[in-house]
Amino acid sequence: GQQLNQSPQSMFIQEGEDVSMNCTSSSIFNTWLWYKQDPGEGPVLLIALYKAGELTSNGRLTAQFGITRKDSFLNISASIPSDVGIYFCAGQRWGGGSNYKLTFGKGTLLTVNP
Amino acid sequence: NAGVTQTPKFQVLKTGQSMTLQCAQDMNHEYMSWYRQDPGMGLRLIHYSVGAGITDQGEVPNGYNVSRSTTEDFPLRLLSAAPSQTSVYFCASKLGASSYEQYFGPGTRLTVT
Numbered sequence: 376g377q378q379l380n381q382s383p384q385s386m387f388i389q390e391g392e393d394v395s396m397n398c399t400s401s402s403i404f405n406t407w408l409w410y411k412q413d414p415g416e417g418p419v420l421l422i423a424l425y426k427a428g429e430l431t432s433n434g435r436l437t438a439q440f441g442i443t444r445k446d447s448f449l450n451i452s453a454s455i456p457s458d459v460g461i462y463f464c465a466g467q468r469w470g471g472g473s474n475y476k477l478t479f480g481k482g483t484l485l486t487v488n489p
Numbered sequence: 490n491a492g493v494t495q496t497p498k499f500q501v502l503k504t505g506q507s508m509t510l511q512c513a514q515d516m517n518h519e520y521m522s523w524y525r526q527d528p529g530m531g532l533r534l535i536h537y538s539v540g541a542g543i544t545d546q547g548e549v550p551n552g553y554n555v556s557r558s559t560t561e562d563f564p565l566r567l568l569s570a571a572p573s574q575t576s577v578y579f580c581a582s583k584l585g586a587s588s589y590e591q592y593f594g595p596g597t598r599l600t601v602t
Contacts, residue, residue: 381531406589417493417579417593418532425589463531467589475520475586476547481531 381464381480388454389488396462396483397448404466407440407447408477412461421462422449454487461485490515493594495580501600502570510565510597512580518592520583521563525549525576526596532579538563539586570601 381398388394398407406425410418422433424440424447431438437450447466451458464480496511514521522537524547534547538557552574554566563582567574580594 379531384529408589415596417581417595419593420590423589469587475588476522476534476537477591479524479532481529 379464379466379478379480381483383483384481385484385486387486387488390454390456392454394451394454394458394485395448396464397446398464398466398480399446400466400478401445403444403468404478405444405469406467407438408465408467409436409438409447409449410463410465410479412463412482414460418461418463451485454485456487456489459485459487492516493580493582493592495578495594495597497597498595499598501602502567503602504571506570508567508570510567510578510580510599512563512565512594513561514563514580514582514592515561516582516584516592517560518582519560519585520588521557522547522581522591523553523555523563523565524579524581525574526579527576535565535578567599570599572601575599575601 379398379400408423409421412418422438427444428442429440435452461482463482465477493514519540523535524532533549536555538544541560544555578597581591583591
């Protein structure tokens with residue numbers, strides 16, 4: 376199936392540092408999404424991106440939809456301990472029998488040391 | 490609204506046993522789906538449904554059955570459990586197929602011995 380390459384796999388940072396993670400694909404997506412999963416819970420949507428080149432912020436989070444439609448990145452500024460969790464990118468494709476299914480990256484495990 | 494609910498939270502099965510993982514949503518969402526999450530593999534789509542009476546296979550459907558007799562419920566059946574099905578299972582729903590905001594349940598942690 377379609378693969379999303381998400382990197383890095385894990386990050387260990389100090390509180391207050393900025394974080395950057397990204398996803399790349401060999402195919403085009405119409406929508407890029409970023410989710411966060413807290414330990415023992417289901418993923419929660421953080422940011423949705425709809426247009427190539429779009430830059431969107433949600434508090435300390437900023438995400439961009441790559442101009443080629445094949446990549447996206449997520450930045451977290453001034454990290455705090457509650458940012459700990461697994462961050463997933465997801466791509467959604469329209470039409471062509473895709474039925475709008477989401478394809479997920481393998482996740483980035485973020486650990487923040489106080 | 491309770492959102493997306495899943496039962497049970499934890500389950501241990503012996504190889505060859507069958508069971509049903511329950512999923513329900515009270516948001517009148519048309520689109521529901523099941524994922525499994527394994528370490529280092531992310532979330533993989535098992536089956537999905539675009540509305541009552543309509544289901545289709547995802548990326549990893551083998552060994553699982555689904556049905557969608559009502560808008561609210563989307564159970565996942567393991568026909569004959571295998572150790573390879575040890576995983577965390579998430580049910581999710583969204584308003585419609587083209588909607589982007591997908592709501593996940595809390596998950597069911599299944600161990601097959």
